Amino acid sequence: xxxxxxARLTALLDGDYAEVRAKVRAAVAEHALLLDEVExxxxxxxxxxVRETLLEMARTGLTGLGFPTEYGGAGDLGASIAxxxxxxxxxxxVLVKSGVQFGLFGGAILxxxxxxxxxxxxADVVAGRLLGCFAMTxxxxxxxxxxxxxxxxxxxxxxxxxxxxGAEDAFKDYIGNAAAHGELAVVFAQLxxxxxxxxxxxxxxxxxVEGRPAAGVRIADDGPKMGLNGVDNGRLWFDDVRxxxxxxxxxxxxxxxxxxxxxxxxxxxxxxxxxxxxxxxxRVSVGGAAIAASEVALTIAIRYALRRxxxxxxxxxxxxxxxxxxxxxxxxxxxxxxxxxxHLAQQVVRHDxxxxxxxxxxxxxxxxxxxxxxxxxxxxxxxxxxxxxxxCREACGGxxxxxxxxxxxxxxxxxxxxxxEGDNTVLLQLVAKGLLTDYAGEFEEMDQLDIIRxxxxxxxxxxxxxxxxxxLLERVxxxxxxxxxxxxxxxxxxxHLAMLRFREExxxxxxxxxxxxxxxxxxxxxxxxxxxxxxxxxxxxxxxERLVLEAFVEKVRSLPDGAERDVLELLCDLHALSTIxxxxxxxxxxxxxxxxxxxxxxxxxxxxxxxxRPHARALVDAFAIPEELLRARDLLGAG
Ligand SMILES: Cc1cc2nc3c(=O)[nH]c(=O)nc-3n(C[C@H](O)[C@H](O)[C@H](O)COP(=O)(O)OP(=O)(O)OC[C@H]3O[C@@H](n4cnc5c(N)ncnc54)[C@H](O)[C@@H]3O)c2cc1C
Numbered sequence: 001x002x003x004x005x006x007a008r009l010t011a012l013l014d015g016d017y018a019e020v021r022a023k024v025r026a027a028v029a030e031h032a033l034l035l036d037e038v039e040x041x042x043x044x045x046x047x048x049x050v051r052e053t054l055l056e057m058a059r060t061g062l063t064g065l066g067f068p069t070e071y072g073g074a075g076d077l078g079a080s081i082a083x084x085x086x087x088x089x090x091x092x093x094v095l096v097k098s099g100v101q102f103g104l105f106g107g108a109i110l111x112x113x114x115x116x117x118x119x120x121x122x123a124d125v126v127a128g129r130l131l132g133c134f135a136m137t138x139x140x141x142x143x144x145x146x147x148x149x150x151x152x153x154x155x156x157x158x159x160x161x162x163x164x165x166g167a168e169d170a171f172k173d174y175i176g177n178a179a180a181h182g183e184l185a186v187v188f189a190q191l192x193x194x195x196x197x198x199x200x201x202x203x204x205x206x207x208x209v210e211g212r213p214a215a216g217v218r219i220a221d222d223g224p225k226m227g228l229n230g231v232d233n234g235r236l237w238f239d240d241v242r243x244x245x246x247x248x249x250x251x252x253x254x255x256x257x258x259x260x261x262x263x264x265x266x267x268x269x270x271x272x273x274x275x276x277x278x279x280x281x282x283r284v285s286v287g288g289a290a291i292a293a294s295e296v297a298l299t300i301a302i303r304y305a306l307r308r309x310x311x312x313x314x315x316x317x318x319x320x321x322x323x324x325x326x327x328x329x330x331x332x333x334x335x336x337x338x339x340x341x342x343h344l345a346q347q348v349v350r351h352d353x354x355x356x357x358x359x360x361x362x363x364x365x366x367x368x369x370x371x372x373x374x375x376x377x378x379x380x381x382x383x384x385x386x387x388x389x390x391x392c393r394e395a396c397g398g399x400x401x402x403x404x405x406x407x408x409x410x411x412x413x414x415x416x417x418x419x420x421e422g423d424n425t426v427l428l429q430l431v432a433k434g435l436l437t438d439y440a441g442e443f444e445e446m447d448q449l450d451i452i453r454x455x456x457x458x459x460x461x462x463x464x465x466x467x468x469x470x471x472l473l474e475r476v477x478x479x480x481x482x483x484x485x486x487x488x489x490x491x492x493x494x495x496h497l498a499m500l501r502f503r504e505e506x507x508x509x510x511x512x513x514x515x516x517x518x519x520x521x522x523x524x525x526x527x528x529x530x531x532x533x534x535x536x537x538x539x540x541x542x543x544x545e546r547l548v549l550e551a552f553v554e555k556v557r558s559l560p561d562g563a564e565r566d567v568l569e570l571l572c573d574l575h576a577l578s579t580i581x582x583x584x585x586x587x588x589x590x591x592x593x594x595x596x597x598x599x600x601x602x603x604x605x606x607x608x609x610x611x612x613r614p615h616a617r618a619l620v621d622a623f624a625i626p627e628e629l630l631r632a633r634d635l636l637g638a639g
Pocket of ligand 1: 100104141225416423424426
């Protein structure tokens, strides 16, 4: 293989947004010192430094790219996600505070509000003159947003909403920007008009005036956290806080001055999910940021493994480089391959998001598929970060434990990515819901019980027809014959894809059948779902794994011949085969892998690791993470 052109690989990874990402890299690198400083700072000062940095970043214009141009943005949602991903190479408190301010708070005003809200607030939000919160989660309810306990009651006499923290555990919790800096909050509350409950809606509520809690608002600090201590997370209580009628973010529903509730979306459940669906960009952002954090960890660990020597192995005179040990390759290179896979899969999600939100794609099914894909990629990306960062830390030995080498913050700060913007397990259930209902028109109105009923009544026949073992085998027979028959080339991408497709569809059919059987027996639908839940979630995971591999294969196939394509082909095969290897028990159980073939896959993964090894440095250099941001000076040497 000829030498790889790192710049070309970087261009491929940066995709449509090379220029934006280059600008963000440079802007983040200017604040590289922050990474050193914050280690020693007391929490209050760390928060202050993060706030200042956030405001400086806002001044570059790079944090507001997704907003309309008239408010200081660039009207380019795809660019704003790409920028956010590159921001994740730096301090992650700055990243998360930026996500809260521009993605969640600003995003909610943009997506849930209408022109008067945009005109009143967006320019100040984008410029960082007005800092705010996205106050959805409560102490008592996180994943189950529909059950929030904060209540907003319309008072027609004064044309105001009265916001009240209802139940004892209904105070807002973990809210970014709440403890110190936020002035205005988008508060999610149950709307009550004329005594009738209308479900969760969003309201703009001032929480702080000149640095002090606004009248009727109580604020508490969440205190020290496992990570992200530069973000001021806090709790909020509302004691009959009055806000004007226009404080309702009224894109999807409104209340007239007389107290009539009006909405173009009749079904309350559909309205609720339509509202939440517009906030999907946060999920896409966090997934992308997690993948970027894995890139930082892998760059440090692989570069260290190319310098650090321990024990004589192949020579009597010199100790062996860590990355020349088979096990070290095994630990790091499949993770590197998976990082590339996820990075490229994230590009697809970002592109789909841009298409749907810019109006280039308007059909409902695409929107539902985007929501599902965003949820699945976020789950896999953030779990991957947790795993990759830990492995990279260990791969750097004791040095990896030193805060100066970045892993301490990377681990602590990314940990919660698996939870916020949707808990991963809950998100995979959303993915499963789409699969089980084939994104049916009624998809949005369905809760768990409806899904089970739907499966019992209609969907299962379609699913079974599409995925019956018979049909499945016919479709994939050539690609994956029964274990032991003439098996195709182990390196063939179509074979890898067929394996992952088979697993997904087989699992889906099995889960649907089990759910239907339970319903047919007259069992309680909730208990039926609970019993099959692990199967349902495994199906969702298998589905997303397939999408991720498809994104990688498609990207490789789109490249012109050359060294970059060759190395990515190796990496793609390594990702595919290590994914199959990780679930080889399942494939053997289902007759798709012979024991011999399974061993051959393990041997091939090892061989691929050896073949990727000479390109490891180029592959991490292609992430183009500024040297200052890697810190790890004693680990990496001069570079
Ligand atoms: C640092 C930080 C910052 C945050 N910032 C904000 C913010 O700015 N604004 C905001 O509104 N929120 C914020 N959050 C809240 C965050 O979004 C929630 O923590 C998250 O949605 C999960 O809710 P929860 O904590 O109540 O967990 P729960 O929903 O109680 O989940 C707990 C566990 O139960 C499992 N579980 C839940 N339901 C099911 C089910 N049906 N089946 C199987 N398992 C289930 C989950 O997988 C999880 O492991 C933040 C949280 C943190 C930690």
